[in-house]
Amino acid sequence: MRNIEFGLDTFAYATDDGRGGEVAGDQVIRNLIEEAVLAEEVGIDSFNIGEHYRKDLMDTASPVILASIASRTTRLRVGTAVTVLSTQDPVRVFHNFSTLDAVSDGRAQLIVGRGSASESFPLFGYDLSDYEELFEEKLELFTRLLREKQVTWSGKYRPPLNNEVVNPPLPSGHLPTWVAVGGSPQSVVRAARYGLPLMLAIIGGHPTRFRPYVDLFHRTTAEFGHGRQKVGIHSPGLIAETDQAAIDLQWPYWRALFEQEARIRGWQVPSKDHYLAEVQGGSLYVGSPDTIAPRIANAIRGLGADRFDLAYASGHVPHEVRMRNIELFGREVIPQVRELLAQNTTEVTA
Known part of the structure; x- marks a missing residue:
């Protein structure tokens, strides 16, 4: 059986204080560090922080938070979910995370992507119409930085590099870097072309609908002459003692989150029926450990995933x-999933 990585992803939400208000942002960050420390204590493999620039999300400087987490842990991998490479300087990102890798004794990792939220584009002076071209150019440079010690490069969106010696304090090996994909075949092929692992953001519908993307990824990776690359799954969820407790706990926050996104992006606000359909048969892992573990095992098996x-x-x-x-995820769900994956069955039931 493959060694599956189990991680937690967060956008560092400004949490409810229980009195109708929100916890102050600085306290949210300190609480987040405590959540990561607990993640290591209960056997979770990695803790990964997103990147947004909104007043209710405290993940604008993930390398700083991750460095603090690294100082409080010894085994936990510390990474991102995702780094918006399109609006960052790849050289700076590389040095930040290679330094984090040194601080953590080789535990840093990244997921890079274009970002589904667009607020970083005007903030850092980029045109959203260059969305695709920006990511392509910056991923090409970042991959060069990962693999070469001396880089000569030129592009459209940053000054050229002329035999630049890249010598950050990396431990042996290079910095593990995954490419996030939300469902575009072109993005799958891009990740395969660079020979980087693929992280699928599966936030709706049954996970096996992404199987064609996995097959495309493995096929094109081989065609580009790379060895087998890993595939990961990123999906939302909440685990509680019972299914109904989890459903009731997540629903008002899930609804508020999607109402906000609907206002920003012009989406239709999902109904509770839609929420329950995703809970019961989609990619929203809300329920008790005994319910969630078989669903995660089936998703991993169905996609041949190496990470969840x-x-x-x-x-x-x-x-x-x-x-x-x-x-609950660390102490109950992950051990059950590992046990289910060790069984010689094609599908397991709750």
């Missing part, structure tokens, strides 16, 4: 609920 990241407790879910979610 739970984007835990979406929205402004209180810190105490998030902590209990982490404990």
